[in-house]
Amino acid sequence: MKETRNSLKQAKRVVVKVGSRVLVDETGKPDHDRIFSLVSGLAAGHSETHEMLLVSSGAIAAGIEALKMAQRPTALPDLQMAAAVGQTRLMNLYSHLFGQKHIMVGQVLLTDAIFRVSDGRTNAKNTLQNLIEHRIIPIINENDAVSTEEITFGDNDILASLVATLVNADVLILLTTTDGLRDGNGDRVPFIERVSEDILALDRGKNENLSTGGMKSKLMSAAKAAEADIPVVIADGRQDGIIQSILNGDDAGTLIVSR
Numbered sequence: 001m002k003e004t005r006n007s008l009k010q011a012k013r014v015v016v017k018v019g020s021r022v023l024v025d026e027t028g029k030p031d032h033d034r035i036f037s038l039v040s041g042l043a044a045g046h047s048e049t050h051e052m053l054l055v056s057s058g059a060i061a062a063g064i065e066a067l068k069m070a071q072r073p074t075a076l077p078d079l080q081m082a083a084a085v086g087q088t089r090l091m092n093l094y095s096h097l098f099g100q101k102h103i104m105v106g107q108v109l110l111t112d113a114i115f116r117v118s119d120g121r122t123n124a125k126n127t128l129q130n131l132i133e134h135r136i137i138p139i140i141n142e143n144d145a146v147s148t149e150e151i152t153f154g155d156n157d158i159l160a161s162l163v164a165t166l167v168n169a170d171v172l173i174l175l176t177t178t179d180g181l182r183d184g185n186g187d188r189v190p191f192i193e194r195v196s197e198d199i200l201a202l203d204r205g206k207n208e209n210l211s212t213g214g215m216k217s218k219l220m221s222a223a224k225a226a227e228a229d230i231p232v233v234i235a236d237g238r239q240d241g242i243i244q245s246i247l248n249g250d251d252a253g254t255l256i257v258s259r
């Protein structure tokens with residue numbers, strides 16, 4: 001494990017995915033301090049000549065708050081309305097915070113359909129590559145306002161592994177609300193060599209309604225990335241300095257590799 005942790009220091013291209021609950025506080029309001037802390041981590045990586053890409057959830061959560069909805073709606077048109085409103089708000093915030101650090105960002109909204117056709121994949125890859133070459137940080141989300149797959153079936157964890165594979169990332173970091181996968185005793189699992197059935201069975205589901213997928217979708221995402229030889233770290237997005245800690249090779253979160 002130590003060897004792979006150390007190899008993360010050399011990672012050039014880094015995809016960071018941030019879950020909804022990392023981005024909002026307990027009342028569902030976008031947590032500006034935490035988002036600032038994440039932006040600082042990404043900006044630091046960027047200035048250390050890593051190529052940083054961000055897959056950010058949180059559009060629906062931000063829209064729910066902006067529209068003063070009492071809870072997450074269940075009807076698809078309402079989820080799409082929340083996503084349309086929330087995505088704009090999130091991007092305004094990101095653009096402002098990265099702008100303070102003199103970094104430009106570019107929004108890339110993807111759908112499952114894009115990944116299913118080779119032209120779609122090529123177009124998305126070229127756009128991401130061009131943004132990276134111009135030192136613009138891509139901020140990626142599913143295009144929830146027009147896509148039904150994620151809201152009803154899928155998840156941004158899977159989108160993150162598709163993006164990581166598309167751009168040949170050197171590492172995928174999944175930032176969530178726990179410091180990695182926990183075993184049956186509640187202890188952190190520091191290292192996984194294969195996402196086996198026994199590992200998947202550790203998933204206890206999700207306990208609230210802002211997020212989708214829970215730990216299982218992160219493990220599935222990691223298994224997908226592992227097929228492309230991309231190591232994955234599941235870690236606590238609420239911990240200041242977590243991105244640097246992972247890129248320093250520290251023993252943080254759960255590291256998943258393929259063998």
Ligand SMILES: Nc1ncnc2c1ncn2[C@@H]1O[C@H](COP(=O)(O)OP(=O)(O)O)[C@@H](O)[C@H]1O
Nearest residue numbers: 019020176181182202203204205211212214215
């Ligand atoms: N074995 C496990 N170890 C850690 N977390 C788990 C486990 N099983 C289920 N979970 C739940 O998964 C949640 C993370 O998934 P989710 O809420 O979908 O995150 P995100 O919004 O970051 O995508 C944790 O907060 C935890 O409640």
Ligand SMILES: N[C@@H](CCC(=O)OP(=O)(O)O)C(=O)O
Nearest residue numbers: 020057058059060156211212
């Ligand atoms: N595209 C959705 C993300 C939904 C989702 O996968 O959320 P999460 O499980 O918190 O990563 C949004 O921006 O609200």
